[in-house]
Amino acid sequence: MKDxxxxxxxxxxxxxxxxxxxxxxxxxxxxxxxxxxLESEVFSHLDAIGxxxxxxxxxxxxxxxxxxxxxxxxRAALAFAGVLVLALAAWWYFQPKADYAFSPxxxxxxxTPEDAEIYLMDNLMELDPEQIAAVLPGENLPGITLDPxxxxxxxxxNSPATTxxxxxxxxxxxLRDMTDEELKNLLL
Amino acid sequence: xxxxxxxxxxxxxxxxxxxxxxxxxxxxxLLIRTYQERLYWHxxxxxxxxxxxxxxxxxxxxxxxxxxxxxxxxxxxxxWLYRIATNxxxxxxxxxxxxxxxxxxxxxxxxxxxxxxxxxxxxxxxxAQLQDALARLPEKQRAVFSLRYYEEMPYEExxxxxxxSVGALxxxxxxxxxxxxxYFRESDHL
Numbered sequence: 190m191k192d193x194x195x196x197x198x199x200x201x202x203x204x205x206x207x208x209x210x211x212x213x214x215x216x217x218x219x220x221x222x223x224x225x226x227l228e229s230e231v232f233s234h235l236d237a238i239g240x241x242x243x244x245x246x247x248x249x250x251x252x253x254x255x256x257x258x259x260x261x262x263x264r265a266a267l268a269f270a271g272v273l274v275l276a277l278a279a280w281w282y283f284q285p286k287a288d289y290a291f292s293p294x295x296x297x298x299x300x301t302p303e304d305a306e307i308y309l310m311d312n313l314m315e316l317d318p319e320q321i322a323a324v325l326p327g328e329n330l331p332g333i334t335l336d337p338x339x340x341x342x343x344x345x346x347n348s349p350a351t352t353x354x355x356x357x358x359x360x361x362x363x364l365r366d367m368t369d370e371e372l373k374n375l376l377l
Numbered sequence: 378x379x380x381x382x383x384x385x386x387x388x389x390x391x392x393x394x395x396x397x398x399x400x401x402x403x404x405x406x407l408l409i410r411t412y413q414e415r416l417y418w419h420x421x422x423x424x425x426x427x428x429x430x431x432x433x434x435x436x437x438x439x440x441x442x443x444x445x446x447x448x449x450x451x452x453x454x455x456x457w458l459y460r461i462a463t464n465x466x467x468x469x470x471x472x473x474x475x476x477x478x479x480x481x482x483x484x485x486x487x488x489x490x491x492x493x494x495x496x497x498x499x500x501x502x503x504x505a506q507l508q509d510a511l512a513r514l515p516e517k518q519r520a521v522f523s524l525r526y527y528e529e530m531p532y533e534e535x536x537x538x539x540x541x542s543v544g545a546l547x548x549x550x551x552x553x554x555x556x557x558x559x560y561f562r563e564s565d566h567l
Contacts, residue, residue, distance in 0.1 A: 196525065196529050211527075213503075214504070216501065218427075231439065232406075
């Protein structure tokens, strides 16, 4: 059954007078040439609101100068400058730092044993006992007593928690007994 | 030129022209020529007056122009076009209703009065009465009635346009017919 027939059947059942009204003229009119002119009116409207598309062929290719000018937009320039600053900061932060302890200038400085001894005697109280102990063999520590924090272990010399107590007079003897090589190692 | 003189085309022909940038305008001109009258009359049944119809139709065509590349082809092209036209007409009517103090009564009278003042309507008393009755229907129900009564559109296709189930559309159409019948009876035309 066609849809028109279905509709007529529906109207017959619901409201037959509406079926008869459909057969007459509904009275709506359209101005002459309206549909002939609509297409151009729509395109004029599109032009007026700037919504009309430009075909690819009609779009001129920008020159190099125009392209460069387009790069100099304030917002783009600010963004570019921001990225540049971040990149430079990252490069500065992650570049390897100069190791002054092994700089060539310091490596060429020669220290005599006398200079080292004078330096050690003048700065005796500033030196960490563990630094001194580290450059000496274990058997050359007659004045050093090792005090473990808990105190019960029988061999605490190699324990990282071990603390060293050296009397100043013992330290002076210790330094006098050190060879030149040991003193040099202590200072470097 | 293909689109220079051609008055109408198939959906496939229109869509293939729209997909290429160089032939987009040709395709859109062909779309206008193919569908302008159907869309015009669909909108005219909803807003009733020619001048308003012209405004709504132009806005509809501009929306179609801007959005036609997003048409995915899941429905028929005309279903998609009718959906845009219906929404545009309903939005137009709702926006105009906002400016009235008594929305229901004023809207009905406003629409009926505008139709009587429209130089592009010269229907007889019965047709004018039918338009009065239609003006009293809610916009969506008027759209359903119009699609079925004037355009004889199957409910299945209407469902695609209105975004409603077939059952709801049938109920809406029957309800609209009963309202119109009641209006005629109360006006002593039956």
